[in-house]
Amino acid sequence: xxxxxxxxxxxxxxxxxxxxxxxxxxxxxxxxxxxxxxxxxxxxxxxxxxxxxxxxxxxxxxxxxxxxxxxxxxxxxxxxxxxxxxxxxxxxxxxxxxxxxx
Numbered sequence: 001x002x003x004x005x006x007x008x009x010x011x012x013x014x015x016x017x018x019x020x021x022x023x024x025x026x027x028x029x030x031x032x033x034x035x036x037x038x039x040x041x042x043x044x045x046x047x048x049x050x051x052x053x054x055x056x057x058x059x060x061x062x063x064x065x066x067x068x069x070x071x072x073x074x075x076x077x078x079x080x081x082x083x084x085x086x087x088x089x090x091x092x093x094x095x096x097x098x099x100x101x102x
Contacts, residue, residue, distance in 0.1 A: 015091065016082045018067055024098055027064045036060060036080065038068055041099060046070065048078045058083050065089045
């Protein structure tokens with residue numbers, strides 16, 4: 001059994017846009033190994049879980065812009081679906097998908 005491959009930001013070139021039921025947010029605090037506090041564009045703070053697919057492949061740090069999917073049964077929690085790189089963050093701000101002072 002070999003080591004898992006960690007992708008670098010150079011390999012994450014595609015841009016995933018929020019679909020219906022998904023929100024953008026900024027990571028404010030790393031709570032534990034797979035939980036983060038995210039301040040969403042709708043003004044709510046949510047405790048979000050990093051999906052198993054992303055756990056060891058994509059590293060999430062405080063201040064990163066992420067795409068989350070709030071849970072249907074508990075609106076104060078959600079799943080982290082994607083992490084945006086700096087170039088994508090600038091594109092989202094320039095095209096009005098992300099507030100400029102966020």
